Amino acid sequence: MESRFRVLFLIVAMISLSGCAATKNLFGFGNEEAPPPAAEEPGQVIDPEVARREIKEPAIDREDFEVGAYAGIMSIEDFGSNVSYGLRIAYHITEGFFMEASVGQTDGGLTSFEVLSGGARLITDSERTLTYYNLNVGYNILPGEVFFGEGRAYNTNLYLIAGLGSTTFAGDDRFTVNLGAGYRFLLTDSVALHLDFRDHLFDIDVLGEEKTAHNLEGHLGVTVFF
């Protein structure tokens, strides 16, 4: 009897334990239920044979540079106003910020002293040519859109700009700070018109005492993005 109970107990124990994977394999139960190796069912598994292609950035025409020329009027403190002209190149880093480098030139006239005194000259004629370069940072503070009639819209930007550079005038290179504002009017997505106002500040002592001169410039320009 005991041995029969023992056999019965063992059978019950075996069946109840057949849920355990180890028992299944040990006693040959549940082979049909056991999950087959992954390779046999490719539909459920990501196929490792497919290489993941890293797609590079498409070959897109990047137009972050802007190059152009301008002409306008520049007033040199004490030396009158004259036509000025120059070249500029800008790089747009973000939709807001851009870096700009420009070079320009104008001519100084006679000071009041030189006019009233008759023949006396403070500086030579060649020293009256003013050339400058500057390296600036600009920020498009008021981007916008303007409308011409009913069917045409143009993008615009009002920007603030400031930077450092050097001015050659009256026989000396002068450390120059410039600041101003400008208006960019985009005729197309790649061509723009500019209206700029700048103040070029440098120290000058030609008229006796050293002072910081404010030299205002206003100019109109055309630029092309590339």
Added chain:
Amino acid sequence: MSEPSTTIIPSTLQQIKALVATCLCAVALQSFLPVPAQAEDELRSVVVADPYLEMRTGPGRGYPIFHVVDRGESVQIVMQRTNWYLVRSERGKEGWVERAQMEKTLQPDGQQVSFAAANIEDFTNARWETGVLAGDFGGANIVSLYGSYSLNPNVAVEFWGSQILGNFSNGWMASFNVVHEAFPEWRVSPFFTLGAGAIYTKPKSTIIEGDDRTDQIGHVGAGFRVYAARRFLLRAEYKSYVVFTSRDENEEVEEWKVGFAFFF
């Protein structure tokens, strides 16, 4: 054991030969046949995968959305400016789309497209960098422009051009540096620099009598590059110069500069 290897080698060689021949044929074919324009177009056109793609009238966050391209339609990429893409829809509408939205488009064959934005990893790994710094050079103002090329994330070579504008003299300086960054992956990355160049000095004739002169210079320095955002970084540095003059004593000049730069 050696026998199977002797049989394998010729077969491998043959495979390689076949592969090389195939490659050569492909190259020859490509050089004869005109590059299909379609491939070019495919690279520049993407399919909208998000519910919609918003087209704005200008390349900026504030410009109004005037047109929406639905999922499944394709758009042609005309050009890119900063983080904005000018795209043309199938219906011929042109508008500006933000990078974040372009990232959710797919290639015509369903592959993902990468519109990588500059991030701090590029700050560490970008090859080219250019910037503007200004500061004090032994009591004079200095304005500098530099260009840098990274040989690896730690070492870069730089070329500097500076104008010095002082009370007693003006001048120009050009120098060539090697820069070493010990921790290029840090947001604030310290560097050490060593370089040599030449300085041209022109004394102001109204104050000091003297001749224009050109001298050789050598310098050591240290500073920080600080990642600001996108392609921007700020840079501050100190350099100690030795000017090898033709006089009895060499001149020593200290320089402090700060400025900004961008990498690409």
